Amino acid sequence: MLGLGNESLRKIPTDDNCMIKLRDLENAIQEDREQDYHPFCVIGCAGTTNSGSFDDLEALADIAEREDMWFHVDGAFGAWVKLSDTHRHLVRGMERADSLAVDFHKWMNMPYGIGCTLVRDRLAHFSTFVYGHEAEYLKSAFELSEDQLSNPHNLALPLSRNFSSLKVYMLLRAYGRKKYSRLIQQNLDQINYLAKLIEGDDELELTAPVVSNVVCFRFKPINSDETETEKLNRLISAEINKNAFWMISDTSINDKYMLRACNVNHRTKTTDMDFLVREVKEIGHRLLNGV
Numbered sequence: 001m002l003g004l005g006n007e008s009l010r011k012i013p014t015d016d017n018c019m020i021k022l023r024d025l026e027n028a029i030q031e032d033r034e035q036d037y038h039p040f041c042v043i044g045c046a047g048t049t050n051s052g053s054f055d056d057l058e059a060l061a062d063i064a065e066r067e068d069m070w071f072h073v074d075g076a077f078g079a080w081v082k083l084s085d086t087h088r089h090l091v092r093g094m095e096r097a098d099s100l101a102v103d104f105h106k107w108m109n110m111p112y113g114i115g116c117t118l119v120r121d122r123l124a125h126f127s128t129f130v131y132g133h134e135a136e137y138l139k140s141a142f143e144l145s146e147d148q149l150s151n152p153h154n155l156a157l158p159l160s161r162n163f164s165s166l167k168v169y170m171l172l173r174a175y176g177r178k179k180y181s182r183l184i185q186q187n188l189d190q191i192n193y194l195a196k197l198i199e200g201d202d203e204l205e206l207t208a209p210v211v212s213n214v215v216c217f218r219f220k221p222i223n224s225d226e227t228e229t230e231k232l233n234r235l236i237s238a239e240i241n242k243n244a245f246w247m248i249s250d251t252s253i254n255d256k257y258m259l260r261a262c263n264v265n266h267r268t269k270t271t272d273m274d275f276l277v278r279e280v281k282e283i284g285h286r287l288l289n290g291v
């Protein structure tokens, strides 16, 4: 949208915990400056899509502050761990972001689509879209309005839009923080339970660290090699997703194919985790036996 292009994006390597390597980030900023580029924004993730991992947001905020750069956090689903007692430490430092993206239509289970970006500096936000560029036909309305900085017209690309925030307001009022906290905690506990089931099973393996509400895993029968394992798991995923009753997602981390369970559904039951493990193994064995 800004026309900066993909070449302006520097991807920073991550470690075994799928977290940005801080030293590599610092080196990248340094190298760019030496080549006369102007790095201006550090982006951290609170809950990566693949594995639900969290960057060290406090450390990223320190680097951004030291280097005088904007600090953006993508917390599309992960930001909501802030509501959990056991996992809120993962978002320490998120409150220092200059901007934070969160979705209400993911872990908050609100109807599509209600993405949200919070920007700390109201004037910077406002002047991005308006300052000095008011269209002629809007000028009188603009002058009449008392609080220009809060007028939604001035804070995003569209002028005409739905009253999307109404559903957020209504649901927050109806359910309240306590209920959302309980539901998010419940999803996290269920994922812990699933991770334990997988760890305790000789034919299943965890393929990424379990940090929040995502479990990446594979069916890996004893003695099966990498190629067979990948083929088998691709078939398992296809077989499951043929079925209209339930579905599973998949991904690759460091070129390794895996199944991925991301638990954001407030109606998930712990027994669904038992079902998932049972089905994956049953389908896996059926495929192995050519049935």
Ligand SMILES: Cc1ncc(COP(=O)(O)O)c(C=O)c1O
Pocket: 045, 047, 048, 049, 074, 075, 076, 077, 103, 115
């Ligand atoms: C971390 C993260 N950021 C951004 C997105 C994009 O989501 P949306 O287009 O629904 O806002 C996703 C989707 O899964 C995500 O997991």
